[in-house]
Amino acid sequence: EPEVTQTPSHQVTQMGQEVILRCVPISNHLYFYWYRQILGQKVEFLVSFYNNEISEKSEIFDDQFSVERPDGSNFTLKIRSTKLEDSAMYFCASSELRTQYFGPGTRLLVL
Amino acid sequence: EDQVTQSPEALRLQEGESSSLNCSYTVSGLRGLFWYRQDPGKGPEFLFTLYSAGEEKEKERLKATLTKKESFLHITAPKPEDSATYLCAVQAGNNNDMRFGAGTRLTVKP
Numbered sequence: 001e002p003e004v005t006q007t008p009s010h011q012v013t014q015m016g017q018e019v020i021l022r023c024v025p026i027s028n029h030l031y032f033y034w035y036r037q038i039l040g041q042k043v044e045f046l047v048s049f050y051n052n053e054i055s056e057k058s059e060i061f062d063d064q065f066s067v068e069r070p071d072g073s074n075f076t077l078k079i080r081s082t083k084l085e086d087s088a089m090y091f092c093a094s095s096e097l098r099t100q101y102f103g104p105g106t107r108l109l110v111l
Numbered sequence: 112e113d114q115v116t117q118s119p120e121a122l123r124l125q126e127g128e129s130s131s132l133n134c135s136y137t138v139s140g141l142r143g144l145f146w147y148r149q150d151p152g153k154g155p156e157f158l159f160t161l162y163s164a165g166e167e168k169e170k171e172r173l174k175a176t177l178t179k180k181e182s183f184l185h186i187t188a189p190k191p192e193d194s195a196t197y198l199c200a201v202q203a204g205n206n207n208d209m210r211f212g213a214g215t216r217l218t219v220k221p
Contacts (some may be wrong), residue, residue, distance in 0.1 A: 004154075031207060035209075035210070041213075042211050042212070042213050042214075043155065043198065043200070043211040045208040047148055047211060050207075056206055056207060056208050057159050058208070082127045089152075091154050095207070098143045098160065098207070099143075099145065099157060100145075100209060101157055102154035102155045102156070103154050104153055104154045105152075105153065105154045
C-alpha cells in the first residue's frame with residue numbers, strides 16, 4: 001500500500017540553525033501539507049501546497065518557514081532560523097482529494 | 112471560530128467492553144469530518160471520512176457516525192491492540208486544511 005515517507009525521523013539542532021525536513025508524498029497525489037504537533041498538544045495545520053504554490057497557510061507559518069517541491073517526488077519544509085518553540089513533531093500529508101494521509105513524522109528538537 | 116471538541120479526554124475499557132467516543136464541532140460549511148488513530152510517536156493513521164449528516168462508516172470493530180453537530184466513533188468489543196489516541200478533524204468552507212480536536216486517549220485492558 002502506498003504511503004507517505006519522511007526523513008529524517010529525528011533531528012536535533014541548535015537554536016538559530018536552518019533545518020530542512022523532507023517528505024515523499026504518495027505518488028498520484030496532488031495536494032501536499034505540513035502539520036506540526038507540539039508534545040501533548042493538538043495537531044496544527046501549517047501549510048498546504050498545490051500546483052507548485054502555497055494554497056493556504058496558518059498564522060504559524062511565518063517568514064521563517066518555506067516549502068518547496070524541488071523535483072517530482074520530494075516536498076520539503078525549511079525552517080530558516082530555528083527557535084526553541086519550534087521543537088515538535090512535524091508531519092507531512094498528501095491527498096488526492098479531501099482525505100489526507102500522513103507520514104510517520106520528523107521529531108525536531110531545538111536546543 | 113471553528114471548534115472541534117473531543118470527549119472524553121481519556122477512556123479506560125476492559126477488553127470486550129463497548130463504548131463510544133464523541134467529536135462535537137462548530138464550523139461553517141462542513142466539507143468533511145475525519146477520524147484518525149495515532150499511536151505514541153507516530154503519524155495519524157486514517158480511519159474514516161464522513162461527508163454528510165446521517166452517514167455511517169464501519170471497519171472491523173469501529174463504526175463512525177455523523178450528525179449536524181457531532182460525530183461518534185463506536186468501538187464494539189475492543190481489544191488491547193485498539194489502545195491508541197483517536198483524533199477527529201474537520202474541513203470546512205473552501206479550505207483544504209484540517210482542524211483537529213485534542214483526541215481521546217483509549218486504553219483497553221486485557
